[in-house]
Amino acid sequence: MVNKKRVSIIGSTGFIGKQTLNVVDKQPWFKIELLSCCRNIKELKKQISKYKPSNIYIECKKAREKFKHYNIKYKFNIIEKKSELNDFVSSDSNDILVASSSGISSIDTVIAALKKKKKICVASKEIFLLYGKEIMKISKKFNNKIIPIDSEHSGVFQLLESNKVEDVKKVYITASGGPFYGRKIKDLSKIKKQDALNHPTWKMGDKITIDSATLMNKGIEIIEAATIFNISSDKICPIIDKKSKIHSIVEFIDGNYLFCASINDMRIPISYALNYPDKINFKSKKIPNFLETLSLSEINEKDHKAFRLVRYALKKGGSTIAVLNAANNIAVNEFLEGRIKFVDILNVVEKVIKNHAPIYNYKLNKILYIYKKTENITRKICNKL
Ligand SMILES: NC(=O)c1ccc[n+]([C@@H]2O[C@H](COP(=O)([O-])OP(=O)(O)OC[C@H]3O[C@@H](n4cnc5c(N)ncnc54)[C@H](OP(=O)(O)O)[C@@H]3O)[C@@H](O)[C@H]2O)c1
Structure with missing residues (x-):
């Protein structure tokens, strides 16, 4: 029998994590080797009973200690330290890393596995805002591709597989608009969390x-x-x-436009990434007359603050991009916790990035320090609103 491909998932209790497990349910040539979460230990316990991983990792120490009192008959190892997690995913016991935790927490784990030539499937887009250029340098140096899970980027990845980046005239990534x-x-001042x-x-x-509702998600993308894609x-x-x-359209210099379209089911890009470079028969729900449902309209970036902020951050460059991400992360969280209004989110981000003096050459530790500092500055601004 052919050996199963062993998969480690960072953020298995989240939406993308669960969708990945759903794909694995349908594709028995994968075996879950590691599951991990931040604090949702109830969901993790259910997943452990079903998938029987050899290792688990819980980021939040309090949740990890509480978890140790659970009575689970099946034997597995609880990884205590981030460095041990990084060692495990890059060891001979693992083949594929799925980075699907929210925020930047998976960055060092991705880098460790990338260097050991594991297959890297990434949903955690924020890591590219923190340290993207360096991650891509490592990917190039170790000749190990990063396979994006975000549907738009999965589309571009597929469209560029048999084409040259130098021949790209434009890339369009689609947004539903939220x-x-x-x-x-002015009509959004009373928006509630549920809306x-x-x-x-x-x-x-x-x-x-929430990032989709402010359009910041598209800016981040x-x-x-x-x-x-450089x-x-x-x-x-x-x-x-x-x-x-x-999901995405690439316009080439020869006048051709290539599209990537599918029904909106994240299991499609996840299955593509896990099985890359093979194409696997994937049964998703059927939409009658699917091709007739396709339609596009232009977006005027100038009308939307999220794009203005992203273009500003890109122009400033360097640490401004990580600062944009840190400020947005905290501002969204403050909104979700009911402490600021929906319309305040992007105003707060604007204030933070416009006050930031960028630096351009840094190591991971330095940018993580700036990231943490920005989080505190953003919390203070939110507290004063
Ligand atoms: N949802 C989508 O359709 C989609 C599409 C493309 C890309 N993405 C990207 O994929 C990532 C995950 O999105 P999601 O929608 O799945 O988010 P989600 O449902 O909020 O799940 C986040 C997951 O990350 C875990 N987590 C959070 N902080 C962590 C930490 N410090 N260390 C380890 N694990 C941590 C959470 O654990 P707990 O459950 O314990 O909190 C949970 O398992 C994000 O970067 C997002 O932008 C999502």
């Missing part, structure tokens, strides 16, 4: 759903695409597909 697209800022979490086309975790951010544009069926 729940408030087309509404005036903002009501995404029209995708079911996702809370942070990314412009930076993610520029970094992963394409100038000026060539990457957002475009509206209200139904989220077309």
